Amino acid sequence: MDLIPAPRNAVPDGDGRRYAFGPRPALAVGPGAEGVARWLRRELGAATGWELPDAGSGARGDVRLTVDPERAGAGGPESYRLDIGEDGVELTGASAAGLFWGAQTLRQLLGPDAYRRAPLPGRTWSLPYAAVADAPRFEWRGMMLDIARHFLPKDGVLRYIDLLVAHKLNVLHLHLTDDQGWRIEIKRYPRLTETGAWRARSRWGHRASPLWNETPHGGFLSQDDVREIVAYAAERHVRVVPEIDVPGHSQAAIAAHPELGNTDVVDTAALEVWDDWGISENVLAPTEGVLRFYEGVFEELLELFPAEVSPFVHVGGDECPKAQWKASPAAQERIAELGVDGEDGLQSWFIRHFDRWLAERGRRLVGWDEILEGGAGAGARAAGSGDEVSAVGLGKGAVVSSWRGYAGGVAAAEAGHDVVMCPEQQVYLDHRQADGPDEPMPIGYVRTLEDVYRFEPVPPKLSPEAAAHVLGAQANVWTEVMENQSRVDYQVFPRLAAFAEVVWSTLPEPESRDRAGFETRMATHYARLDALGVEYRPPGGPLPWQRRPGVLGRPIEGEPPIV
Numbered sequence: 001m002d003l004i005p006a007p008r009n010a011v012p013d014g015d016g017r018r019y020a021f022g023p024r025p026a027l028a029v030g031p032g033a034e035g036v037a038r039w040l041r042r043e044l045g046a047a048t049g050w051e052l053p054d055a056g057s058g059a060r061g062d063v064r065l066t067v068d069p070e071r072a073g074a075g076g077p078e079s080y081r082l083d084i085g086e087d088g089v090e091l092t093g094a095s096a097a098g099l100f101w102g103a104q105t106l107r108q109l110l111g112p113d114a115y116r117r118a119p120l121p122g123r124t125w126s127l128p129y130a131a132v133a134d135a136p137r138f139e140w141r142g143m144m145l146d147i148a149r150h151f152l153p154k155d156g157v158l159r160y161i162d163l164l165v166a167h168k169l170n171v172l173h174l175h176l177t178d179d180q181g182w183r184i185e186i187k188r189y190p191r192l193t194e195t196g197a198w199r200a201r202s203r204w205g206h207r208a209s210p211l212w213n214e215t216p217h218g219g220f221l222s223q224d225d226v227r228e229i230v231a232y233a234a235e236r237h238v239r240v241v242p243e244i245d246v247p248g249h250s251q252a253a254i255a256a257h258p259e260l261g262n263t264d265v266v267d268t269a270a271l272e273v274w275d276d277w278g279i280s281e282n283v284l285a286p287t288e289g290v291l292r293f294y295e296g297v298f299e300e301l302l303e304l305f306p307a308e309v310s311p312f313v314h315v316g317g318d319e320c321p322k323a324q325w326k327a328s329p330a331a332q333e334r335i336a337e338l339g340v341d342g343e344d345g346l347q348s349w350f351i352r353h354f355d356r357w358l359a360e361r362g363r364r365l366v367g368w369d370e371i372l373e374g375g376a377g378a379g380a381r382a383a384g385s386g387d388e389v390s391a392v393g394l395g396k397g398a399v400v401s402s403w404r405g406y407a408g409g410v411a412a413a414e415a416g417h418d419v420v421m422c423p424e425q426q427v428y429l430d431h432r433q434a435d436g437p438d439e440p441m442p443i444g445y446v447r448t449l450e451d452v453y454r455f456e457p458v459p460p461k462l463s464p465e466a467a468a469h470v471l472g473a474q475a476n477v478w479t480e481v482m483e484n485q486s487r488v489d490y491q492v493f494p495r496l497a498a499f500a501e502v503v504w505s506t507l508p509e510p511e512s513r514d515r516a517g518f519e520t521r522m523a524t525h526y527a528r529l530d531a532l533g534v535e536y537r538p539p540g541g542p543l544p545w546q547r548r549p550g551v552l553g554r555p556i557e558g559e560p561p562i563v
């Protein structure tokens with residue numbers, strides 16, 4: 001049946017029979033299934049020309065949608081059953097989400113043309129008789145999209161939500177701020193986007209490249225754009241995790257508001273939004289004023305991302321250079337005053353402040369694995385917030401995105417924190433997907449489709465208690481070398497299909513996975529991606545217009561490879 005991700009259990013009909021739809025199929029919609037019916041009418045309706053009217057009382061309907069945890073199977077709230085036979089289609093979800101994932105399977109089974117936006121003339125539709133019982137392995141099946149380095153306008157973000165759900169992925173982590181751009185409207189601080197959302201030019205290629213793209217780059221999501229994205233995602237059972245990166249990766253914010261920087265060591269008024277790649281030395285000053293400023297940002301963020309759909313708020317916390325704090329008398333005074341352990345303790349103080357602040361508002365902080373550092377000693381999270389504090393000085397509800405390999409995730413899980421695995425060595429999709437000179441702006445590790453397929457989110461050494469803290473995994477898409485949607489598509493696909501199979505399908509042991517079957521199923525999946533208009537990397541390598549000849553990546557020729 002060529003399903004991607006592979007279902008837990010699928011029994012095709014031995015005789016190859018098919019259910020043929022007439023020209024006016026009807027839907028029977030049970031309580032709780034209304035959202036999935038809306039989605040089917042919109043998406044399948046566009047591809048087939050069907051109106052999919054309600055079957056009406058007493059009529060069976062060609063497709064019957066039911067939410068029933070008893071009948072959907074034992075795989076948890078996202079499980080579903082799909083039975084196709086002579087009576088049509090019976091789709092049952094343990095929840096509306098389970099039903100929605102079942103609807104994705106139904107669409108895949110209809111064939112690649114079910115992903116088009118208008119019907120092909122004369123096309124008729126049928127489904128193979130089958131019994132599918134399915135459920136995901138992980139509850140956090142995510143992709144991080146960096147819209148800070150290169151902005152992807154609203155339509156592109158909505159399209160990526162559609163692409164995620166077509167692969168049964170359910171978390172979109174949006175990296176909204178960085179040194180090179182601030183991409184979300186904050187009403188009380190309009191300069192964050194007036195100044196912070198554009199830069200005069202961009203490095204063209206890796207930062208070792210001598211080339212510049214002299215076209216100014218910019219853009220941001222208005223608050224209504226964000227509300228639309230969040231609602232669109234929620235209707236599709238996708239959780240959006242917003243990230244505002246502090247205290248590093250903040251040069252765009254400092255360019256807009258020079259008072260946020262370390263004004264005693266740099267002339268922050270002269271700073272601009274960064275036009276280069278890498279890690280800027282210009283980090284936030286560790287002052288009460290900066291905390292209050294960012295509380296204002298987060299207050300607006302919490303209003304835009306309601307707790308029911310976005311309980312998690314990412315505060316970054318990665319790659320914060322300490323040189324300015326070392327040189328700054330004000331920062332040094334702060335270290336003494338707070339009694340924290342040097343500059344690392346200062347960074348931890350920053351994160352712990354927002355951990356407590358978010359927890360008091362019913363949210364859970366997420367941070368890159370650097371948030372584990374510097375917080376266990378003096379000045380560990382202040383008592384009085386009421387909730388339990390772990391050995392690393394964070395509230396037990398804090399979640400760690402483990403990106404520098406597995407080690408951070410292992411330490412966090414053992415300290416009782418939930419973890420999302422996204423090791424750069426495995427699932428950073430900005431990294432090149434083949435060796436050789438043809439890959440566009442090739443950076444980082446060579447990570448092929450097959451490498452991603454072999455990724456295992458749960459490290460084998462974890463105790464069962466710690467392993468239960470691995471919520472799942474996400475693929476991260478940093479966009480320094482992806483200047484537009486086509487480049488993003490090229491880096492993300494087809495590898496996201498392999499990633500989806502890792503986090504949805506149920507075989508933890510990479511060696512026991514259906515690798516050969518995946519390759520066969522990919523042949524059909526490429527046709528789905530074609531119908532969706534995805535500009536993936538073809539199996540034979542980039543098409544001529546997908547190459548970027550002469551634009552330097554890293555490592556460059558003559559340097560040792562990254563392994």
Ligand code: ACM
Binds near residue numbers: 318319368403
């Ligand atoms: C990261 O890649 N700096 C999280």
